[in-house]
Amino acid sequence: MHAALSVSESVLLMGADHPAHVPGEPKKQTVSISGDDETTLRAWWDGLSEGATVHQPLEKAVWGDSFGMLEDRYGTEWLVNIAGERPAE
Template structure:
């Protein structure tokens, strides 16, 4: 019996995790689970009072192969929140185009979704939460030569 492995991007914000993850759920669908710093002890655990309602951990389960996680980066944790580039790829054109349309409605489109030289449809955008998304819809391979 073999096991399975999957990639689950994890994105950090400073006070925007709930809003961002709820937006992603509205576009991607799935089930969103959210745990706040208050759920984990809040101020007693070292989190500032104004940050206890922030997201300590969230997970958006879209399917068996699509999982997106995120959290807020409280002030007492050193460093800045880490952003991410996330790629959504596959041959389910209807789903990927629906997701593209949902994100593009509230984003800065960097590369419009269009046929790429390699034969797929590709586009990229920066959402209003600072995350860069890349979409690749598999298509017939472009003729070489």
């Protein structure tokens, strides 16, 4: 990721573009939002999903978080990760 912005104490937004030297579609942007504010992140996912192509539904992942990927109606790729329960240390 090439940029990071703390949206709140519990949500982080990061962004990256597709480097010209990497094979694939040029000028593609990816935005990642992650955190432990499940209510906010699920609401954002719901809004982003409208008219989108969902590549990975937002659901429990093998690493314990909820994760989803989609391309919104404007062509931007989004990764959403909601932190799962963490074991006490």
